[in-house]
Amino acid sequence: MAEYDVIADGPGLIDAARVLADGTGPVAVDVERASGFRYSQRAYLVQVFRRGAGVFLFDPPAIGDMSALQSAIGDEKWILHAASQDLPSLRELHLDPPSLFDTELASRLLGHERVGLGAVVEDTLGITLAKAHSAADWSTRPLPQPWLEYAALDVLHLVDVYDALVVELAEQGKTEFAEQEFETVRTRPDKPAREDPWRRLSGLHTVRGRRALAVARSLWQAREDFAREQDTAPGRLVPDRSLVAAVLADPATKQDLSRVREFTGRASRTQLDRWWAAIEAGRSDPVLPVERVPGDGMPPVRAWADRNPAADARLKAARPLVEQLAADLRMPTENLLTPDTLRRIAWMPPSDIDEASIGDALADHGARPWQVDLTAPVIARAFVDSVHPPAGASGDAS
Incomplete structure (x- = not known):
C-alpha cells in the first residue's frame, strides 16, 4: 500500500502548487466532505492529480488560504466525477475551474449502465477500486492511511478515464453534447436556500394542524441552531423521526417530553431544556404556517386527464x-x-405549435441547444398529432 502525506500548511501548499504547475495536461480534482457527521458541507480533504506531478492531498481547514492551488491549476481543464456535488465545496475555498470534464455525466451521456466512480474506472480501465471509506467522517484527524489511499485513488486514474471517455464521446458523436452539459454544470449557480426547509422533516406528513406544524417548525429551528453551533449533522443530535414523535405526543410538561420513548438521539435528553423551550415557543407563535404549500401550478400527471385533457393528450x-x-x-x-421540462411544455405550450416556438419554450426552461435541436421537432410533431392524429393512427397515444 502506498503511503500518502496530507499537506496541512501554507508552505507545503506552495511547494505542491509549484510541482502541479509544472505538470502536463488536465488536472483531476476530488473533494471529501463529512456529510452526515458535520453541519457544513465544507471540504475536509482536496485531492489533486496531474501527470508529471503526481497526487497531492490537501487539508483545507488547516491550510486556510488555498489561492496558491488556484493559481497553479486555474488555467487548466479540471476533471471531476459528479462535479455538481463538489463544486459548491470547492468554491467555498475559492477554487473554481475555468473549464471541466465530468466523468460521471459523460458516462451517462454515453449510456453506461453504471456511473459511480468505481464502476466507471472498472469499465474504462479494468481497474477495481475499493469503496470501503466512501461514507467515512473526513473531519477525523489524523486521517488513517487506508483512508488516504482511498482518497488518492479517487483522482489517480481519473485522467486515464478522461482520455478513454473523450474517445468514446467522439465515436458516438456526443462531444458537443458533453461540452454543453459540462459548461452548464460549471456555470450553474448554487441552489438557493429553500423557503421552508423545515418542511423536509421526514414524517412531517403525519402532523396535522397549523399549531402542531408551528411546533415542528420551532423544534426544527432549535435543532438547526444547535447543530450549527456544534458543527454536527442535525440528524446525529436528534433524528427527524424523534422531532415528529415529540410533536405528535403533545407533551404537557418537560417531564412528559422526557418520557416520550420515541424521542431519541444523543442530544434528546442532554438538551431537554432546549427542546422544551422550542415546543413552548411553537405553541405561542402568532405566525402559523399554512398546512399546504401552494404548488407550481401543475397538478399531478394522474389528474391531467380530468383537469386539462389537452395537456394530457x-x-x-x-x-x-x-x-x-x-x-x-x-x-x-x-x-x-x-421529465419536468416536458411536463411544463405539455401543460402550458406556446401559442404556436411549431418547431421554432417549442424550441424557444424548451430553452426558456433551461434546455441546452443540443437538447433543443434533437427534441423540439419530435415534441412539436407529437403536440400537433395529439390534436389532429395522423391518418391511420389508432387514437391511443398512451
Whole structure:
C-alpha cells in the first residue's frame, strides 16, 4: 500500500502548487466532505492529480488560504466525477475551474449502465477500486492511511478515464453534447436556500394542524441552531423521526417530553431544556404556517386527464417519442430532456405549435441547444398529432 502525506500548511501548499504547475495536461480534482457527521458541507480533504506531478492531498481547514492551488491549476481543464456535488465545496475555498470534464455525466451521456466512480474506472480501465471509506467522517484527524489511499485513488486514474471517455464521446458523436452539459454544470449557480426547509422533516406528513406544524417548525429551528453551533449533522443530535414523535405526543410538561420513548438521539435528553423551550415557543407563535404549500401550478400527471385533457393528450403523445429518441441515442431520457421540462411544455405550450416556438419554450426552461435541436421537432410533431392524429393512427397515444 502506498503511503500518502496530507499537506496541512501554507508552505507545503506552495511547494505542491509549484510541482502541479509544472505538470502536463488536465488536472483531476476530488473533494471529501463529512456529510452526515458535520453541519457544513465544507471540504475536509482536496485531492489533486496531474501527470508529471503526481497526487497531492490537501487539508483545507488547516491550510486556510488555498489561492496558491488556484493559481497553479486555474488555467487548466479540471476533471471531476459528479462535479455538481463538489463544486459548491470547492468554491467555498475559492477554487473554481475555468473549464471541466465530468466523468460521471459523460458516462451517462454515453449510456453506461453504471456511473459511480468505481464502476466507471472498472469499465474504462479494468481497474477495481475499493469503496470501503466512501461514507467515512473526513473531519477525523489524523486521517488513517487506508483512508488516504482511498482518497488518492479517487483522482489517480481519473485522467486515464478522461482520455478513454473523450474517445468514446467522439465515436458516438456526443462531444458537443458533453461540452454543453459540462459548461452548464460549471456555470450553474448554487441552489438557493429553500423557503421552508423545515418542511423536509421526514414524517412531517403525519402532523396535522397549523399549531402542531408551528411546533415542528420551532423544534426544527432549535435543532438547526444547535447543530450549527456544534458543527454536527442535525440528524446525529436528534433524528427527524424523534422531532415528529415529540410533536405528535403533545407533551404537557418537560417531564412528559422526557418520557416520550420515541424521542431519541444523543442530544434528546442532554438538551431537554432546549427542546422544551422550542415546543413552548411553537405553541405561542402568532405566525402559523399554512398546512399546504401552494404548488407550481401543475397538478399531478394522474389528474391531467380530468383537469386539462389537452395537456394530457400532448404529454401522452410526446413522452414515448422522447423516450424512444433517448433509447436511440443510448442515453437516459432525463439526460436528453428532463421529465419536468416536458411536463411544463405539455401543460402550458406556446401559442404556436411549431418547431421554432417549442424550441424557444424548451430553452426558456433551461434546455441546452443540443437538447433543443434533437427534441423540439419530435415534441412539436407529437403536440400537433395529439390534436389532429395522423391518418391511420389508432387514437391511443398512451
